[in-house]
Amino acid sequence: MALAPRLDLRQTQSLVMTPQLQQAIKLLALSSLEIDAFIAEELERNPLLEIASSDAPGDNEGPELPDTPLAAENLGSDQLMNDGDFGTGSEALDTDFSQVEFEPGEGGGAGADGMLGMNGIDVRGSDFGEGPDFDAFAAPDISLREHLMQQAGACASGRQLLLLEQLIEHIEPSGWLGVDLMGLAYRLGVPLAEMEETLAVLQTFDPTGVGARDLAECIALQAKEADRYDPCMARLIDNLDLVARGSFDQLKRLCRVDDEDLRDMLVELRSYDPKPGLRFDSDDAAVAVTPDIFVTAQGKGWAIELNSANLPRLLINRSYYAEMGGGGDDKAANNWLNEALADANWLIKAMDQRQRTIMKVAQEIVKQQEGFFREGVSRLKPLTLRQVAEEIDMHESTVSRVTSNKYLHCSRGLFDLKYFFSSGVGSADGDGASAEAVKAAIKALIDAEAPDDILSDDTLVDMLKEKGFDIARRTVAKYREAMGIGSSVQRRRAKKMGR
Numbered sequence: 001m002a003l004a005p006r007l008d009l010r011q012t013q014s015l016v017m018t019p020q021l022q023q024a025i026k027l028l029a030l031s032s033l034e035i036d037a038f039i040a041e042e043l044e045r046n047p048l049l050e051i052a053s054s055d056a057p058g059d060n061e062g063p064e065l066p067d068t069p070l071a072a073e074n075l076g077s078d079q080l081m082n083d084g085d086f087g088t089g090s091e092a093l094d095t096d097f098s099q100v101e102f103e104p105g106e107g108g109g110a111g112a113d114g115m116l117g118m119n120g121i122d123v124r125g126s127d128f129g130e131g132p133d134f135d136a137f138a139a140p141d142i143s144l145r146e147h148l149m150q151q152a153g154a155c156a157s158g159r160q161l162l163l164l165e166q167l168i169e170h171i172e173p174s175g176w177l178g179v180d181l182m183g184l185a186y187r188l189g190v191p192l193a194e195m196e197e198t199l200a201v202l203q204t205f206d207p208t209g210v211g212a213r214d215l216a217e218c219i220a221l222q223a224k225e226a227d228r229y230d231p232c233m234a235r236l237i238d239n240l241d242l243v244a245r246g247s248f249d250q251l252k253r254l255c256r257v258d259d260e261d262l263r264d265m266l267v268e269l270r271s272y273d274p275k276p277g278l279r280f281d282s283d284d285a286a287v288a289v290t291p292d293i294f295v296t297a298q299g300k301g302w303a304i305e306l307n308s309a310n311l312p313r314l315l316i317n318r319s320y321y322a323e324m325g326g327g328g329d330d331k332a333a334n335n336w337l338n339e340a341l342a343d344a345n346w347l348i349k350a351m352d353q354r355q356r357t358i359m360k361v362a363q364e365i366v367k368q369q370e371g372f373f374r375e376g377v378s379r380l381k382p383l384t385l386r387q388v389a390e391e392i393d394m395h396e397s398t399v400s401r402v403t404s405n406k407y408l409h410c411s412r413g414l415f416d417l418k419y420f421f422s423s424g425v426g427s428a429d430g431d432g433a434s435a436e437a438v439k440a441a442i443k444a445l446i447d448a449e450a451p452d453d454i455l456s457d458d459t460l461v462d463m464l465k466e467k468g469f470d471i472a473r474r475t476v477a478k479y480r481e482a483m484g485i486g487s488s489v490q491r492r493r494a495k496k497m498g499r
Helices: 019-029 032-045 067-071 144-155 158-169 181-188 192-202 215-225 231-238 240-245 248-255 259-270 276-280 318-324 331-368 370-375 385-392 396-402 435-447 457-466 473-482 488-496
Strands: 015-017 049-051 073-075 100-102 293-298 301-306 314-316 407-410 413-416 424-427
Touching (some): 019 331, 032 049, 158 181, 215 231, 231 259, 248 259, 293 331, 301 331, 314 331, 318 331, 331 385, 331 396, 435 457, 435 473
Parallel strands (some): 293 407
Antiparallel strands (some): 049 314, 073 301, 293 301, 407 413
């Protein structure tokens, strides 16, 4: 066969993703906080977009999306999901990325004339006024470094203050000293004795235990502050490795105490904070989680409702568009305005599709896990993303995006949507049982065990089989360790110590 250059004409099919479709898919995986930030950016960029209020002017009014499909769905026990039409274009969010080509484009996904045929879509359901921000009244957070610097400035000056600042710069978030004292003294050209004196000053600061070089020193500083650092406690702190191993007989001989005194010393020991600096670590401030979906019992079925507080109500300012684009001769300005209108229309449509897709997935989850909502975690069934995707005729990747960073609230608490998807183990009824249900059963059995009758993993396997769970001993050990529950030996020691 001769090798020569030639031209071939081939015809293939491929899915091309426009920037607008990429944006719509991206919106699926965003949390409610990320959606708020994204829309805030769009409001700054696009003058035609605005958040509607209850007293929005009439010029902005247009046909709005009915609340019924997005706000609430009544699901009966025999027909838990309404397979109605979820609007044209919703299939565009269901994409298999393995068959996708990305195409750079420009302009909006909708036509310049507003091909969606609507002035604005109400995707919120109801409009609530903003209440006072009580967080604004709270005192500002202070870091551990700032807290220590304030104390250093109040008790030292000159050379000692400079040395204290150097030590504080090397304090770890846990409160421990994260540098070798001799090495630091050598780099600063300071005698080691002077650095030790400065460290002793630092170790008097709040919180007690700051500046410690190891766990024993941290505990000893707190014991001294509590006036509990007697010779017996000192020997106990010097032998923390024996405490970890549970060698109580050896500790009694070393500390020269009886059982009751050792128990009191161990209780005192556990009251100390091994990492006192963490209380000042405010870098990762706790963020309140707001549910995206509410599920409530209604008759024999369930009512599913999207959280209206998480759904911004977007409208297009038609009056502004008419005023700025009223037959002007500036072609570039008119093109920009038309693109802004197309972008605004597309964003509103994408937000509408996002809420409809979330609702559709939530309905199927409630249908598949109805036993959980009625009887609790013991009835949680094994469920995969593929099962849900096949039932609602979407791609598995779409369901994965919908369930990311979304939370569901029901009478049993607040749950991440990913919580309802778990692997399964064998069960007596043949349907399988969720790993979460098995973990809950293991925890319940261990919580109910008597101090003088600690359950081994083999015993747990037998008791679980009586409950209908057919699992191996290594699986029990894996689930137990995943929940942070110690072995039977560790639990027996803990019970003996009175923990």
